[in-house]
């Protein structure tokens with residue numbers, strides 16, 4: 175039997191939770207689906223950026239624990255969105271092979287520039303991702319209050335949406351921590367700072383736009 | 389076409405929200421198609437005649453049928469509506485096999501079990517399946533047919549416990565679709581008892597997919613291993629220089 179299948183041998187967990195709300199509208203579903211797809215791709219990218227940086231820089235004892243801590247958090251983010259993607263039957267971004275190679279390469283390249291390069295990369299990535307998560311939280315809190323409860327017929331926000339909001343804001347806070355860590359570790363000393371950070375920000379925005387769609 | 393079928397398919401699932409049913413049996417046209425499919429298609433085939441007969445059974449005016457369907461369905465073709473009903477009803481039936489599938493030890497066995505059930509559910513209409521496939525691949529119907537095919541693979545993957553998060557998600561579904569279509573074509577000429585040759589054929593195809601998935605995974609591991617040693621090489625070169 176294949177490795178892929180072997181990894182997944184555990185029996186299928188059956189859901190015991192009963193639905194509390196009527197079906198979401200197609201537009202609401204579509205947006206949730208997009209959120210899960212793009213965030214999964216983003217956290218996959220983050221995970222691999224740190225994998226690349228770690229590969230380039232783990233020989234420096236003062237950096238190793240800092241990178242490891244942030245990397246572990248990204249692995250947790252990534253796993254969380256992987257589970258959400260599977261449970262909600264969301265199709266992952268078809269470009270995952272490209273995100274893997276690109277993110278790993280970006281981490282590796284900035285890591286090979288040295289500590290400051292890696293930190294400038296983190297700063298740029300987290301700036302974009304922090305803003306992106308905030309944008310999602312705004313949409314979630316504005317557009318999901320009109321779904322009727324099955325028992326009472328009253329419109330309210332379902333646990334589906336509040337759980338996702340809680341998850342995203344927790345991750346947003348951790349991304350901002352990473353941003354602070356990067357600044358404290360001399361991200362601004364990277365040369366050419368402006369070129370590195372702006373290029374990476376643009377790349378991230380383009381990747382987000384693409385991963386939302388395909 | 390490809391883009392459309394990838395983007396429009398929505399199987400979003402939330403435990404906190406009610407699911408939208410595959411077929412809404414409260415709708416008149418669904419009742420009519422159901423009657424036609426169960427009582428008349430096995431004898432008369434996927435054609436307007438079956439629907440007319442069902443309309444008579446249900447005391448509807450058969451001359452009004454085109455009106456009913458033209459305004460509510462995209463295909464505007466009664467035979468194709470019957471084929472789509474066949475696809476959707478049999479896909480919906482898979483939900484009922486989930487508990488039994490869950491008793492099987494691994495994902496591959498669950499996939500084989502569900503594919504087998506789905507193929508055997510073709511039995512009552514198998515003599516008309518060739519014509520149905522012919523309708524499905526007509527240019528005007530191909531989009532709907534591919535959507536349904538993908539949804540079938542997606543349902544089977546989900547019910548059998550697929551947890552893939554990357555490109556494997558696509559490989560798995562595309563391969564399952566391929567296995568299913570090939571097995572159905574095989575089934576058209578299968579005269580064996582209980583379609584055992586078709587089931588055997590299907591199992592061989594799933595074996596091939598399992599091997600392919602193994603190759604994909606090993607390739608990724610190999611690539612990561614190589615990246616590691618390349619970087620170490622670069623690092624050692626830098627340290628020396």
Ligand SMILES: [Fe+2]
Nearest residue numbers: 217220248251
């Ligand atoms: Fe993250």
Ligand SMILES: [Fe+2]
Nearest residue numbers: 220300349352
């Ligand atoms: Fe982060």
